[in-house]
Amino acid sequence: MTTLQGKLRYQIAIRTDKRVKLMNEVTSGIQVIKMYAWEKPFEKMVKMYRSSEVSFIRKTSYVNGVLSAMGVFSERLSLYVTLVTFALAGKAITGDIVFSMAQLFSTVTQVMCIGFPRGLTFYNEAKVSIGRIEKFLLLDEIERKSITNSTKNSKEPNSNQITRSEETYYEKGLKEDTGGIELHDVTASWMPNSIVPTLVNVNLHVKSGALCCVVGDVGAGKSSLLQLLLKELPVSSGKLNVNGAIAYASQEPWLFVSNVRDNILFGKPYDQHKYRQVVKVCSLDKDFKQFPFGDKSLVGERGTSLSGGQKARVNLARAVYSEADIYLLDDPLSAVDTKVAKHLFEECIKGYLSGKTRILVTHQLQFMKSADLIVIINNGRIEKVGSFSDFTEKHLKIIRQEVEEEKETKKIENMKTASSKDLTFQSANSLESIAGNEPKETDELIEKGDISSDTYIGYWRAGASILFLLFTFSMFITAQVVTNCSDMWVTHWVNDEVKLSQSNNNRTYIPLPSSVKNASDTVFTANLSLPTTTASSLLEISTTNITNNLLTSTNNSTMFIKSIDEINSTPINEIKPREYYIWIYTILIVSSIILLTIRSFLFYHICMTASKVLHSRMFNNVLLAPMRFFNSNPSGRILNRFSKDMGAIDEILPRAQFDSVQIVLVLLGILTMVFIITPWMMIPTIVLGIIFYWFRIVYLKCAQAIKRLEGTSKAPVFSHVSTTLYGMSTIRSATAEQMLAKEFDVLQDQHTSTWFLFIASSTTFGFYLDVISTMFLAFVTYQFLIFGDENTLSGNVGLVISQSLILTGMLQHGVRQSTEVASNMISVERVMQYTKLEKEHPLETIGQKPPRDWPSKGKIQFKNTYLSYAPEFPPVLRDLNIEIASAEKIGIVGRTGAGKSTLIASLFRLAPIDGTILIDNFDTAQLGLRYLRSNISIIPQEPVLFSASLRYNLDPFDKHDDSVLWKALEHVEIKDALPDLNMTISEGGSNLSAGQRQLICLARAIVKNNKILVLDEATANVDPQTDSLIQRTIRERFKDCTVLTVAHRLNTIMDNDRVLVMDAGQVMEFDHPYNLLQNSESFLSKMVNETGSEMADKLKNIARNAFRHKNEMSYENGTLGYSD
Secondary structure (H helix, E strand, O other): OOOHHHHHHHHHHHHHHHHHHHHHHHHHHHHHHHHHHOOHHHHHHHHHHHHHHHHHHHHHHHHHHHHHHHHHHHHHHHHHHHHHHHHOOOOOOOOHHHHHHHHHHHHHHHHHHEEEEHHHHHHHHHHHHHHHHHHHHHOOOOOOOOOOOOOOOOHHOEEEEEEOOOOOOOOOOOOOOOOOEEEEEEEEEOOOOOOOOOEEEEEEEEEOOOOOEEOOOOOHHHHHHHHHHHOOOEEEEEEEEOOOOEEEEOOOOOOOEHHHHHHHHHOOOOOHHHHHHHHHHHHHHHHHHHHOOHOOOEHHHHHHOOOHHHHHHHHHHHHHHOOOOOOEOOOOOEEEEHHHHHHHHHHHHHOOOOOOOOEEEEOOHHHHHOOOOOEEOOOOOHHHHHHHHOOOOHHHHHHHHHHHOOOOOOOOOOOOOOOHOOOOOOOOOOOOOOOOOOOOOOOOOOOOOOOOOOHHHHHHHHHHHHHHHHHHHHHHHHHHHHHHHHHHHHHHHHHHHHHHHHHHHOOOOOOOHHHHHHHHHHHHHHHOOOOHHHHHHHOOHHHHHHOOOOEEEEOOOEEEEEEEEHOOOHHHHOOOOHHHHHHHHHHHHHHHHHHHHHHHHHHHHHHHHHHHHHHHHHHHHHHHHOOHHHHHHOHHHHHHHHHHHHHHHHHHHHHHHHHHHHHHHHHHHHHHHHHHHHHHHHHHHHHHHHHHHHHHHHHHHHHHHHHHHHHHHHHHHHHHHHHHHHHHHHHHHOOOOOHHHHHHHHHHHHHHHHHHHHHHHHHHHHHHHHHHHHHHHHHOOOHHHEEEEEEOHHHHHHHHHHHHHHHHHHHHHHHHHHHHHHHHHHHHHHHHHHHHOOOOOOOOOOOOOOOOOOOOOOOEEEEEEEEEOOOOOOOEEEEEEEOOOOOOOOEEEEEOOOOHHHHHHHHHHHOOOEEEEEEEEEEEEHOOOHHHHHEEEEEOOOOOOOOOOOHHHHHOOOOHHHHHHHHHHHHOOHHHHHHOOOOOOOOOOOOHHHHHHHHHHHHHHHHOOOEEEEEOOOOOOOHHHHHHHHHHHHHHHHOOOOOEOOOHHHHHOOOOOOEEEEEEEEEEEOOOOOHHHOOOOOOHHHHHHOOOOOHHHHHHHHHHHHHHHHHHHHHHHHHHHHHO
């Protein structure tokens, strides 16, 4: 059975990993889940994972129940088999034989049926855990980079220089060319023995100090080339030489929970002059002046408190500050506006980093003329390498055309306003932090005091109805009574056997006295739970030695004498045949086994049901919590409840509760027997109980506080690990592993210290209980010496001491288990906190519902709309009054913090709003959130995919046929890159490029086919060709839909019907771009002029032609309308 437990433990661990992994994805992509109205599919998926996990936990619990029952009935079953064998063999059944066997079986049972199985269980669980750790440690590792001091820069702690000591495919560095890179016939693949390599026969030589631009289509292998240089992508064949320290700026900015300055320094010493230079060339100085705490403003998890452009610039500043020889920059210009992009390229990449080797992956093709080397990569192969003037007409057709289209036209600003993430910016005079007023991370809510009765009631009510709970409790009582009856029946049978033997022999066998009989009953009752067992023995007494006393013995070798007058014997003529005793004994033993097993199953069934219900309630409430909850709570804090706390509720708490309930019942049985035999023992027993209870109260105040602290100290460990894994490439490129490891050690030490303190306090508590018990036994023993006289019977002494040993042992174990229950109820308390979270507006529509085909037109009206992300913050959206006609195409532009993304948030009601938003003349406040959000399509700024099949990522409701999904993928021209709809998408879509993920998100919108489409800076990470594809697809597939586009390239919105210009949460301008451009002082005119004269003229021509076309169409429609 313990082997079975080990196997079940392994299966539980696998399923728990899957569930927690899914929960991590849910918390990371919660905003997308809410905007897609995908709560139900994920609720269903989590429920499926949880049910699979609980099914194995339930099996383990039932095994525990059987083992617990065996610990109780195995001694009685052993005694039963032995007695029946003796009886059927015709042997004499005497007291000394029976109770000596009882003593022996008690000792054996204590070891074999209680201690040994529990030890094997712990061993198997430890073996599973150690095996999983071993499996992890044996995973393949990347080839470590040696660090040398051959150059001045390699003295920096982030030096990645490859030296001649490295073997396999990595040869010695180019000593004469510090910063040089050379690849010769390199083939690389993420998966070993992959049929299709990621990179094929790559040949490239980059001289020291050169600026190399890498361009290519979506999924061509640009980022993989940088991963190859970082040695993250394993080399299958060929030679790779890199000489110099490497700094890396990832395509998706990686930030950790700390202030902005720490994210830039990343462990490097603070040099004020250098720091200010880096901040300036990375165009962060103005942002710091906006932040309330300057560069000491907190960065939320994965940069949630910063806009997209700010995250990209902080990410770039970290790489620039590191002072490396080689800079690998993966599309750092995609998330900033035209003016900032030009500043970053001219001042930072060309200026500050001049003389350094720079590998720049970019879609900003207008900067290519400044590159020393251009690399075109396609399908993992390098198609062409050379300077801009070296390209043939074939290649120039691609590049020069895109240069003309894209010259200085990058997006206005890729942002999510910081105010939309619970961080309101205000002006500051200094570049750096405001001294003495640094921000603090939001503390986790911690309860205080004792566990409330509502927590216990809530737990049990989650497990079963009141009637079922009463039935289960009655089963405990019945099982206890039947078990005691079996013990009493043995005593009765032995008494009768002794009486019968006494009448047939010269030696007189005296039956068990009532006091001993009761003591034996008490002793057997004690065996139900605890190893502490006292079995009484009957001794044959010679008739010649019978005077006024009876000699008997206990397992403690305590002799006591009882008056012969108290012996109760059964008349010989009333003694039944042995078969009668055997049948009754058999019925009692079988009933005891059945009842003990049933009560164990019932109890664990209730506990498993409670665990399952609490998890379901917690997940549903978290899923319905407002976005503010997720922005103010790191993912590790949330995951801690779903992993550690649920683990305690699943496995630790049920076992502790079962022991506690069982001990209470056994203790009541013992006390009843003791008080019947020696009523005066009630007084010291009550005193002992009061002392134990007082110590329990004192201990619990400390233990519960420590347990709560231990729970909260675990969350930062989860968050740190999650963040570290997400930014592993950046961390390793900066050789910051040791720094992150030390930070992890600090967090882990904080958690371990609280856990050690909990264990130490528990041990101290046990020690005090031992001391009190010893003092109690000493008092009981010495009272006979002090107050005893010649009339004191030794039997009384032995009985009192033996029963005191049982009582103190039972009380100690009971108090320990009750405190274990109370400590683990902290986990229930923490889980129940999340079942009471503030919820969003109801998901389902209550009251009047819109027409079935709503929205049929896509008309949108904002009337006096205000939005604030928190009651204490000022409105982010203020007095918004606009009307968007059906099928109208609207571009939305504005500076950082203008309120563009907040406007989108208000449309999806991601935060409470004041005012009215109408869609097709129906107030969205009257709609359920699921109905509202499911009827609006969005392509988010950051494409989010989940670790599931491609089909699930496109259609989680499984509403559409495969042909519809393939058609959508064909429209976005990604069909050929995907093998089938059952293709597994890795977590976060890591097995796809950023552009491919964005195209899949576009395919989602095509599948949904709603009347309203929102593009929240959706083409930030795609090349111009893919951007053109997306724009063309939108024009063709959504021509009859209302489209709101948060602009990232001005040329993508200049042909829109109208452009909405926002600033500080208010509407500044809202008209056709051509009309706005007629005013040279308009906001849009200033934005267009910043792109340069050539591009400005082109943008104005686009607006002019679109205006003419619109007027022609309006005239035609008007004529048709007139003729009708």
